Amino acid sequence: MKAISTQTYGGPDVLAYSDLPDPKVAPDSVLVRVKAAGVNPVDWKILAGALDPILDVHFPIVPGWDVAGVVEAVGADATEYAVGDEVIGYVRKDAVQHGTYAELVAAPVRTLARKPASLSWPQAAGLPLAGLTAYQSLSRVDAKQGETVLVHAAAGGVGSLAVQIAVARGARVIGTASERNHDFLRSLGAEPVTYGEGLADRVRALAPEGIDAAVDFVGGGVVDVSQELLKDRGRVVSVADGEVTGKGGHMVWVRPDTADLTALGALADAGKLTVPVAAVFPLTEAAEALRQSMTGRTRGKIVLEVS
Template sequence: MTYYEYGDNDVLQLRDIPDPKVGPGQILVRVTRASVNPVDWKVMSGALDSMLEAHFPVVPGWDVAGVVEGLGPDTPEFAVGDRVAAYARKMVVSGGTFAEYIAMPAEFAAPIPEGVSDEQAAALPLTGLTAKRSIEALQVTDSDIVLLHAASGGVGYLAAQQAVLRGARVIGTCSPDNFDKLRAVGATPVEYGDGLTERLREAAPEGIDAVADFVGGVLGTTLEVLGDGDRHVSIADPEVTEHGGRWLWVRPDGAGLAELLQLVAAGDLTVDIDRILPLGEVAEGFRLSRNGEANGKIVIDVER
């Protein structure tokens, strides 16, 4: 799946392009599954052009699961035939994961353990690593009360589980439709919207120690419920840096992804998948993501 200029879904084209070259320290992966993230269609719109260089034609997609098909020089970590997953964002937007093959640095990739499906592995990297980076940046411990804004979303749901695994008490904002989803992983749901600050104070009268914002537009609420010196991060609002917080952007991290995949294999981390679409329906996946119609990750089956 490619696009030759920025735009909406109508710029997407399913076309044959040359296979990627495999350089030193890189692996060539035959893609079996990929997954959609909002950043995919945001990049396609041109909204991130000031930050990310694009070389057209662009193959979108940053999440991948597949099989190692080839090795560049000095890649002892993997062998041909290994199942791997990766958050495959590169310095230049071009050769992405909605394709039959992708070449990437070996350190981006993680082995997929037995018992983890390609669908689970492809749905995990960007959201899972973003959640991991957020919880680690907050230095969450078993003595913390942690607030997650948009806790039932792609990143928030995985962050809630990782914070619970650390022993924290987790409060997550979401719609009432997702209350049971959060309760099932050990978090306390609180409805977002008007009156949120008061509901949070009722849920945690002793105060909130750390906040992660996965939606944006909630900085005022965060500052109202946090005490002096407490920790907060956002993946959606750079303004947090002006108020003692940290703005996060996830990095490719094969070692970190390997830890998350082991949690999935052990049954300690659940990956939420909404549906699986063939490669030819990436535009439909983008539409569903843009309109908020998916409750879980949209996986792309490249083999269909």
Template sequence: MKAVTYRRYGGADVLEYGDRPEPKVGPDTVLVEVRAAAVNPVDWKCREGYLDGILDTVFPVIPGWDVAGVVVRPGAAVTEFAAGDEVIGYVREDFLSRGTFAQYVAAPVRTLARKPSALSFAEAAGLPLAGLTAYQVLHRVLRVRAGETLLVHAAAGAVGSMAVQLGRYLGARVIGAARESGQERVRALGGEPVRYGAGPDELGAQVRALAPDGVDAAFDIIGGDLLRATPPLLAPGGRLASVADGGVTELGGRYAFARADATDLATLAALAEQGVLEVEIARTYPLERTADAFRHAEAGGTGGKVVVTAGPG
């Protein structure tokens, strides 16, 4: 099969397009023909070696955790899926080697759910990681409830836009912090936009103007100075979580990392099917141009997901 790999850590230039053996299908895995795979920040962090301290790496590595595709063959113990089923997956294992930027991926059944028919393959590929991150933080970490006010950083980005949509679905009032270019996107998703502008002080003034008594929960996706400026914006008893900066624990908040969960993923797919969740695509690239897709995504300000397509459809 054709796949994209890297044989050492580094920038996008280490990505190579070529032939790799088709993956074996174990008892609890599903061979999926990849139709689309989305680029996420964690993909280039893995490629650059930032996760070397927590994940073993078996070179050459096929990058990528997000996928949308069609089941070719289920493993012997798999009863959930059959050949021809359209699926989505957050195919993260406990080591780096077998990713989704390829024509085929052997995905553990625990990482998969049925693809929502309301989304194209490209859109569906952008749902798993961003959707699971937002869903699990809002439900299990921040425990956002109807009637509360939620502040979301980077609210026009992939994870942030999911958090805005899910927050509104939960019945919360959502204040979404974004660049000037993302203001309309936040508003269209049902959030109340505030600008990053000149920095944390200006942002804080805007949030206080909308929520003088503070926000009940804050979801950070940026880290750094903006994270450190967030605790004073919380109401008494307010909760704080970050997926970008482990220093959040020193501020009394919690650090979070998405986990593969078939039930959660199926819930997200159902919400997409109902029209509650949408995925915005900035641009698609063919598999052989995956390095260009990475460069595009890493440049930032894409206004949507960057997706690599493979196979028919």
């Protein structure tokens, strides 16, 4: 198969487009012919060696944890799927090596769900990691109908999905973003505020009674700002601030979860969730896709088109 891989840590320039052996398919896995693969910041962080302290890493590394594709073969005990099924997945395994920037990926069934019919292949590939991060963060703070939820970095790949999920739950959503993204947030159902100095005052102007829950997808001290505004200081989640638990909040490290991924697909097919796609690159241009991700200024998801 053709794949993007690296034999060493480094930046996007270490990636090569080359031939690698087809993956082996374990009994509880299926072989997926990849249509599209989502690009996430964790991909270039893995290349830089940032996850080496917490995950086993084996070279050559094929990056990528997000996939959308078609089942090509099934393992001996993978009864959940059949050849020809269209699936999506957050294919994070116990070790980093065999990722989704490839024509084929062997995916444990626990990482997969059926592809939402309403989403294109690029949209479907952009949903799993970002969607699960948003969904599990909102679940951790128990965001629900009638409450006011503050979403930090609301125009990004994760934040834009969190806004839609919270709105679908019946919550009022206040989202932080640069002013150029305010109309975009309004189109998703959020009330936008500009991030940066004075954020707490701007949120108080919209919600003088305070907020019920907050989700942080950016870091940089916004947990402290959130706790100034929260009625219950413990109802804050961060995916970016390692000190949040010491402050009484919650840290989320997104988990593969078929039920959660299926719920996201149901929201999409009900017209309550769409996946904004910022850019689609061919697999051969994976390095450029990662460079764009590294700018941190992308609105929506970056996706690789594979086949």
